[in-house]
Amino acid sequence: MNELRQLARELLVDEKVDVVIGWEDGRRGARPAFVTAADDAERLIFDTRCVHNLATYLSPRRSHLAELGKVGLVVKGCDAKAVAGLLREAQLPRDRVVLIGVRCGGVLEVPDLPQPAELTSETVAPRCFRCDVREPHLADHLVGEERPDPPRPPMTIDERVAAVDALPVEQRWEFWVGQFSKCVRCYACRQVCPLCVCDRCIADKSLPQWVESASHPRGNLAWNLVRALHLAGRCVNCGECERFCPVGIPLSLVNRKLQQVVKQRFGYVVSDDPEAATPVGDYRLDDAQEFIR
Amino acid sequence: MKSADDSFEPRITAFVCNWCTYTGADLAGTSRLHMASNVRIIRLPCTGRIDPMFIVKAFERGADGVIVSGCHPADCHYTSGNYHARRRFALFRELAAFLGIDPERMTFSWVSASEGAKWRDVVDDTVARVRALGPFVAYQQLIDLPALTGESYASVAGLLPGGDG
Numbered sequence: 001m002n003e004l005r006q007l008a009r010e011l012l013v014d015e016k017v018d019v020v021i022g023w024e025d026g027r028r029g030a031r032p033a034f035v036t037a038a039d040d041a042e043r044l045i046f047d048t049r050c051v052h053n054l055a056t057y058l059s060p061r062r063s064h065l066a067e068l069g070k071v072g073l074v075v076k077g078c079d080a081k082a083v084a085g086l087l088r089e090a091q092l093p094r095d096r097v098v099l100i101g102v103r104c105g106g107v108l109e110v111p112d113l114p115q116p117a118e119l120t121s122e123t124v125a126p127r128c129f130r131c132d133v134r135e136p137h138l139a140d141h142l143v144g145e146e147r148p149d150p151p152r153p154p155m156t157i158d159e160r161v162a163a164v165d166a167l168p169v170e171q172r173w174e175f176w177v178g179q180f181s182k183c184v185r186c187y188a189c190r191q192v193c194p195l196c197v198c199d200r201c202i203a204d205k206s207l208p209q210w211v212e213s214a215s216h217p218r219g220n221l222a223w224n225l226v227r228a229l230h231l232a233g234r235c236v237n238c239g240e241c242e243r244f245c246p247v248g249i250p251l252s253l254v255n256r257k258l259q260q261v262v263k264q265r266f267g268y269v270v271s272d273d274p275e276a277a278t279p280v281g282d283y284r285l286d287d288a289q290e291f292i293r
Numbered sequence: 294m295k296s297a298d299d300s301f302e303p304r305i306t307a308f309v310c311n312w313c314t315y316t317g318a319d320l321a322g323t324s325r326l327h328m329a330s331n332v333r334i335i336r337l338p339c340t341g342r343i344d345p346m347f348i349v350k351a352f353e354r355g356a357d358g359v360i361v362s363g364c365h366p367a368d369c370h371y372t373s374g375n376y377h378a379r380r381r382f383a384l385f386r387e388l389a390a391f392l393g394i395d396p397e398r399m400t401f402s403w404v405s406a407s408e409g410a411k412w413r414d415v416v417d418d419t420v421a422r423v424r425a426l427g428p429f430v431a432y433q434q435l436i437d438l439p440a441l442t443g444e445s446y447a448s449v450a451g452l453l454p455g456g457d458g
Contacts, residue, residue: 165391169393169394170393171393172391172393173392173393173394173431174393175393176392176393177393177435202346210344210346210349210350211346212353216435217435218353218432218435218436221392221435222349222353224392225345225388225389225392226345226346226349228388229345229384229385229388232384232388233384254388254391254392257387258384258387258388261383261387261388262384266380279380280377280380280384282380283373283376283379283380285366287376287379287380287383289366291382291383291386291396291401292379292382292401292402292403293400293402293403
């Protein structure tokens with residue numbers, strides 16, 4: 001932690017950045033912190049409660065934050081993937097941000113704790129299991145000690161997806177309509193997502209209105225379907241949409257399903273390499289087409 | 294979802310590309326081929342122009358089944374529209390199936406301008422398949438559906454995010 005604070009202080013003192021965005025202690029666990037004065041670097045923390053994907057503050061939708069100047073962003077591996085996504089899609093100039101990578105050993109599923117907590121298989125966020133970017137390669141600076149592998153949750157996301165897949169189609173329908181009918185269309189999932197970058201979301205368009213705006217099950221299905229589809233091959237599995245969802249829709253299952261499909265069909269895994277092509281903007285002449293007659 | 298009612302006539306919406314399938318469907322007509330009359334064709338410049346939301350909208354507006362058809366690989370008038378569409382619909386089809394929309398209600402095909410007979414087969418097969426599945430009332434009635442209670446998904450409660458239901 002001292003390493004992180006020291007680095008943030010140096011970056012601010014040397015005027016390499018104008019603001020460091022990281023995490024600090026709050027009343028309900030960790031919370032995002034914007035540090036503009038070198039002395040305030042002492043506020044910064046990193047522990048298992050630091051779940052927030054701060055890359056969302058770099059989204060071009062938040063143009064007012066660009067006024068803060070050059071950003072030093074503290075990133076976990078999954079956050080670095082989101083930054084790579086923004087770079088890949090030309091939504092962010094690389095020189096606008098200095099990435100301070102932290103070595104991560106997983107975060108909490110429910111992070112609202114006054115004190116840092118060790119991870120157990122009961123408390124770990126399931127997405128952290130078998131994480132492939134515990135050390136953010138994209139980062140300009142890397143701090144923190146090596147941490148042990150995150151424990152295995154009682155049921156991994158892949159196992160939950162498989163459980164839904166195993167249901168007959170009518171029961172899948174019932175399950176998801178039940179889930180989506182809880183949706184109140186607050187669009188928190190969209191607002192928090194670092195990769196929902198459109199100036200005007202398709203859900204906000206009214207001529208023609210592709211997504212019915214009332215929160216009845218039919219409009220909710222269309223919204224949740226298009227949200228997932230627009231993140232296919234882009235979602236970095238940071239889990240913020242599900243964490244922010246006020247009614248507890250298991251969005252990570254939908255996201256993971258598409259990750260599986262993208263990997264299986266197109267051999268593509270979302271990485272923190274900003275040079276990689278995106279699977280939906282790309283194609284191969286020999287893509288599988290067994291479903292086309 | 295199943296209907297034993299023989300009088301059910303499926304409503305099928307077909308999104309087809311202007312250059313291949315539309316011309317192929319035209320050929321089927323001028324060749325006087327007999328085929329089911331349940332299909333409403335919507336002509337678009339290219340399969341690359343067909344957003345998956347078109348399919349969602351078709352189901353919302355009462356379609357029981359959907360056909361998406363365009364040029365064979367390497368035949369696209371715009372070089373690569375059908376390749377992009379192939380990826381897009383591969384994703385959409387699997388996502389829709391995961392969410393419980395029966396993929397049997399959706400037909401994806403390549404029909405060239407000279408394949409009038411193939412178009413007839415695509416239409417007849419799709420109509421027969423959707424007729425067997427019955428009307429897609431599950432989708433159409435979503436708008437009238439009262440919010441489902443917790444009981445309807447209690448059997449899979451372990452799949453929900455931590456602490457919530």
